Amino acid sequence: MIDAPTPPRFTLSPIGVIESDYPDKFGIPRQPGLATAARASLVLVPPFNDPLAVRGLEDFSHLWLTFVFHLSPDQADAERWTPLVRPPRLGGNAKVGVFASRSTYRPNRLGLSLVELVEIDTRRGVRLVLRGADLVSGTPVLDIKPYLPWAESRPEARAGFAPEAPPQLAVAFSAAASATLAERPDSDSLGELIIQVLAQDPRPAYRQGAETRTYGVRLRDLDVRFRAVAAEGATCMEVMEIVPA
Numbered sequence: 001m002i003d004a005p006t007p008p009r010f011t012l013s014p015i016g017v018i019e020s021d022y023p024d025k026f027g028i029p030r031q032p033g034l035a036t037a038a039r040a041s042l043v044l045v046p047p048f049n050d051p052l053a054v055r056g057l058e059d060f061s062h063l064w065l066t067f068v069f070h071l072s073p074d075q076a077d078a079e080r081w082t083p084l085v086r087p088p089r090l091g092g093n094a095k096v097g098v099f100a101s102r103s104t105y106r107p108n109r110l111g112l113s114l115v116e117l118v119e120i121d122t123r124r125g126v127r128l129v130l131r132g133a134d135l136v137s138g139t140p141v142l143d144i145k146p147y148l149p150w151a152e153s154r155p156e157a158r159a160g161f162a163p164e165a166p167p168q169l170a171v172a173f174s175a176a177a178s179a180t181l182a183e184r185p186d187s188d189s190l191g192e193l194i195i196q197v198l199a200q201d202p203r204p205a206y207r208q209g210a211e212t213r214t215y216g217v218r219l220r221d222l223d224v225r226f227r228a229v230a231a232e233g234a235t236c237m238e239v240m241e242i243v244p245a
């Protein structure tokens with residue numbers, strides 16, 4: 001066993017907090033960019049909410065966000081971390097090393113997401129308006145870095161057990177759900193968000209195919225109730241009702 005010296009521990013201060021369409025973890029796509037209708041903002045906190053800190057950032061279209069999976073257990077202590085995790089992409093049973101995964105259960109709970117920058121609002125502090133983020137509201141963000149495609153885009157890279165985006169399922173709305181949606185001022189973007197989120201089949205990985213069970217995913221101020229049904233030989237997501245959360 002290599003006897004590497006134990007490096008010192010570090011204390012990190014969040015520079016901002018996410019406000020997003022996702023009040024809960026359940027239902028959030030497993031990577032950014034899979035639900036481009038998802039709205040999010042990164043609101044910088046004092047003393048980092050200085051407009052000078054984002055001068056020039058408007059010239060970049062995408063950002064790396066480093067953040068804390070604050071709703072996952074803290075595993076930073078040696079006796080609490082687990083070297084193996086069960087990626088949903090492998091059906092939730094097969095195990096891989098935590099460092100071979102993007103699991104939220106990891107020693108320092110650090111997440112990394114590439115998100116699209118839509119707008120920077122510095123009228124009162126600093127608010128970065130984002131598109132396609134995969135972060136629950138309240139997520140503490142530790143750092144922002146501009147994305148450099150010439151250095152970081154590697155389409156030739158091998159991606160192990162996650163070689164491409166997850167399969168997309170068809171999504172249908174019941175008459176009741178369609179009627180509720182039509183009454184909403186945000187009906188267009190909300191309808192798009194519901195389709196993009198449910199198309200990822202947010203159910204636990206071990207749940208496949210049609211089943212009678214009803215699920216609820218929180219989006220914006222709503223609870224979107226859905227189930228998986230069989231349609232033309234495939235599994236389809238049926239939105240049964242949309243109710244205030």
Ligand code: SAM
Nearest residue numbers: 025028029069070071072102111112135136139
């Ligand atoms: N793109 C990031 C990465 O690779 O580090 C996140 C990938 S992780 C698989 C995405 C999942 O993290 C989402 O589906 C959601 O359930 C979960 N998540 C989002 N924000 C979180 C938070 N603040 N705490 C814990 N889990 C969170």
